[in-house]
Amino acid sequence: MNNESPRHSTPPTSPVDPVVLRVLRSLDPVARAAECPYFVAGATARDLILVNIHGLRPGRATRDIDFGIAVESWDQFARLKEGLPRLGTSCLTGERCSG
Numbered sequence: 001m002n003n004e005s006p007r008h009s010t011p012p013t014s015p016v017d018p019v020v021l022r023v024l025r026s027l028d029p030v031a032r033a034a035e036c037p038y039f040v041a042g043a044t045a046r047d048l049i050l051v052n053i054h055g056l057r058p059g060r061a062t063r064d065i066d067f068g069i070a071v072e073s074w075d076q077f078a079r080l081k082e083g084l085p086r087l088g089t090s091c092l093t094g095e096r097c098s099g
Contacts, residue, residue: 016052020044023065030083031069034076042066 024040031038040048043062050056071077 016048020048020065027067027084031080033083034071034079036069036071036076036080038067038069040065041068 027038042064043058044065047058050058069080071080
């Protein structure tokens with residue numbers, strides 16, 4: 001997303017899956033600290049757009065979240081790699097996510 005991308009908000013009638021929110025809220029500060037832009041891809045991106053923007057039901061559901069992360073240097077990679085293990089699986093279980 002860039003400054004020219006349209007901004008959308010999620011209507012209260014179509015809340016984002018809490019697990020997806022926990023993962024995104026945990027990944028975001030780690031990627032930002034490493035100065036690595038990222039995007040959500042795959043079925044999760046499709047569902048966020050279809051359900052939360054257009055109010056349509058997606059087809060088949062998946063349980064994974066695909067990301068693309070842009071890394072420009074080995075230093076950035078090391079910072080990102082250092083931050084990611086702290087997230088652990090607690091984000092998925094509903095426990096407080098570290099990071």
